[in-house]
Amino acid sequence: MSRRSRPRSAWSEVVARGRVAGAACPDCGRFSDRVHDRYQRRLKDLPLVDQGSVIRLTVRRFICGSADYQRRTFAEPFSRLAAPHARFTTRMVTAARSSTASTTTCSTASG
Template identity: 70%
Template structure:
């Protein structure tokens, strides 16, 4: 069963404005929420320079509290950005989320 992503965006990520919900499926007692960051870029945590060059991405699988007696699993795609400052010791960094 496909659910309304806008509803889940406001329910699961209330107060986190940097996340978009792409899809929500509910089957066999589990609600799967697929989400990703919406920001175009991020600032390097070491030098502070903004970057929009994506190096790679990976998926985190977060388990949340049950909702209506169904398991909730959030599949959050995290992007790795490239810091292009020459003298910065950090070459890549993960996109941050506010909460």
């Protein structure tokens, strides 16, 4: 059983997936549209109207056809949405950092 800081009804979930036909291998740069597998990521995002927000993202793993590199599969990138392996969106991380920076600035100025 998973524990959450908010009741289930206090969360909004957005279901998303990539729209591009394929992606370039990060090692060799070769384009691939051959899908090997899919998996889901859950990314926490900024709240929407006092509700926690989660993006359930379906990510495809593509097959790299190059024999010159060890990498056989790679995940489609969502670099504008979240960093690889991240559990929070880029927006959420940026907001948290700016909130922390403003709090630090305020406490430094008052102290």
